[in-house]
Amino acid sequence: MGNDGTAAQIVAGDAQRRTDSPSSSTSSTWTIKKELLDVGLYLLCDADTKDSEYVFVERVAEGSTVDSTYANRISGCRSLSHQGLYCYHLRAWRRYYLTSGVCSSVPLRLYEDVTESGGQNSLWSAGLVMANYIDKGNGLALPGKRVLDMGAGAGLTSMVAAVGGAGAVVATEQPTCMAYLTNNLAMNKHVPVDARPLYWTTDEPAVPEQEQFDLVLACDVTYDPSLFDALLCTMKGYLKRAGGVALVCHDNDSCPLSPAAEKGLTSRCVGRGISFDPVDLTDKVDPPFYEKSVRMWRLAHDV
Numbered sequence: 001m002g003n004d005g006t007a008a009q010i011v012a013g014d015a016q017r018r019t020d021s022p023s024s025s026t027s028s029t030w031t032i033k034k035e036l037l038d039v040g041l042y043l044l045c046d047a048d049t050k051d052s053e054y055v056f057v058e059r060v061a062e063g064s065t066v067d068s069t070y071a072n073r074i075s076g077c078r079s080l081s082h083q084g085l086y087c088y089h090l091r092a093w094r095r096y097y098l099t100s101g102v103c104s105s106v107p108l109r110l111y112e113d114v115t116e117s118g119g120q121n122s123l124w125s126a127g128l129v130m131a132n133y134i135d136k137g138n139g140l141a142l143p144g145k146r147v148l149d150m151g152a153g154a155g156l157t158s159m160v161a162a163v164g165g166a167g168a169v170v171a172t173e174q175p176t177c178m179a180y181l182t183n184n185l186a187m188n189k190h191v192p193v194d195a196r197p198l199y200w201t202t203d204e205p206a207v208p209e210q211e212q213f214d215l216v217l218a219c220d221v222t223y224d225p226s227l228f229d230a231l232l233c234t235m236k237g238y239l240k241r242a243g244g245v246a247l248v249c250h251d252n253d254s255c256p257l258s259p260a261a262e263k264g265l266t267s268r269c270v271g272r273g274i275s276f277d278p279v280d281l282t283d284k285v286d287p288p289f290y291e292k293s294v295r296m297w298r299l300a301h302d303v
C-alpha cells in the first residue's frame with residue numbers, strides 16, 4: 001500500500017488504468033506482459049503513446065496489489081535495452097539484463113551489492129560487454145558447445161551463453177566468491193548453469209580432453225598483472241586444443257592496462273604457445289554497450 005493507503009492493482013495480462021501515478025497528470029492504460037511475472041519484471045506499454053518500459057515490482061504475484069508509489073521508484077531506472085534495469089533497494093542494486101538477438105528475450109536477474117568495497121559483488125563493464133557480444137551471436141555458434149567462465153562474478157556471461165544454447169556452461173569462481181555467484185544463479189533457475197570453484201594457479205591443470213572447453217570466457221580478470229601467469233596456465237589447461245577459443249575482455253576504465261602490462265600479457269601467451277589476437281568490437285556489440293575503453297582478445301592454442 002502507498003503512503004496514502006491507496007494501491008494499484010496489477011493483474012498480469014489485463015489492461016490496467018493507472019490513475020494514481022504521481023508522474024502522470026492524465027490517466028493512461030498499461031498492459032502488463034505476463035511472461036516476465038516470475039522474475040518480478042513487467043513490460044508496461046502505454047496504449048496512447050505506444051512507449052514501453054520495463055519496471056520492476058518486487059515480490060508481486062499475479063493478481064496481487066503493489067504500492068501505489070511504484071511509479072516514483074522506477075523513475076531512476078534505465079531502459080533494459082541499454083545497460084539493464086536498476087532499482088535501488090536496501091542499499092543494493094538489482095539489475096535485470098534482458099537478452100535479445102540469438103538469445104531471444106529472456107530476463108536475467110542479478111543482485112549487486114554496491115556497498116561491498118572490493119567490487120566482487122557486482123557486474124563489471126567487461127562482463128556486460130561480453131554478455132552483449134555473446135547475445136549478438138558473433139559467429140560463436142554456441143549450440144552443443146562446452147563453455148567455461150573464469151572469474152564469473154555475478155554469472156551474467158555464463159547465463160547468456162546458456163540462454164544462447166550452449167551445450168554445457170560451467171561458471172567458476174575462487175572459493176571465497178562462490179556464494180555470490182551461486183546466489184545469483186539461484187535467482188535464475190530458468191537458466192542451466194553449473195557453478196564450480198576454480199582457483200587459478202601456475203600449475204597447468206591436466207584436464208582430460210573430453211572435459212576441456214570449446215569456449216572460455218574471462219571478463220575483467222586482467223586487472224592485476226601478477227595474476228596473468230595463473231590465469232593463462234589455468235586457461236590453457238581447460239581450453240580444448242583443437243578449435244578451442246578463449247575470449248578475454250578488459251575495461252581500461254575500471255582498471256587501466258598499461259602498454260607494458262598488455263605487452264606482458266601478449267608475451268606470456270606467445271611463450272605458452274597461445275595465439276593472442278585483438279577483437280575489433282565495432283559493430284559486434286550494440287551501441288549502448290560499446291565503450292572505447294573496453295578491449296577484447298581472442299586466445300587459442302597455436303596449431
Ligand SMILES: C[S@@+](CC[C@H](N)C(=O)[O-])C[C@H]1O[C@@H](n2cnc3c(N)ncnc32)[C@H](O)[C@@H]1O
Nearest residue numbers: 123124127151152153174177198199200219220
Ligand atoms: C572484477 S571481477 C569480474 C567478474 C565478472 N567476470 C564480470 O565481468 O563482471 C574479477 C573476478 O575474478 C575473480 N578472481 C580473481 N582472482 C582469482 C583467482 N586467482 N582464481 C579465481 N578467480 C579469481 C574474482 O573473484 C572476481 O569475481
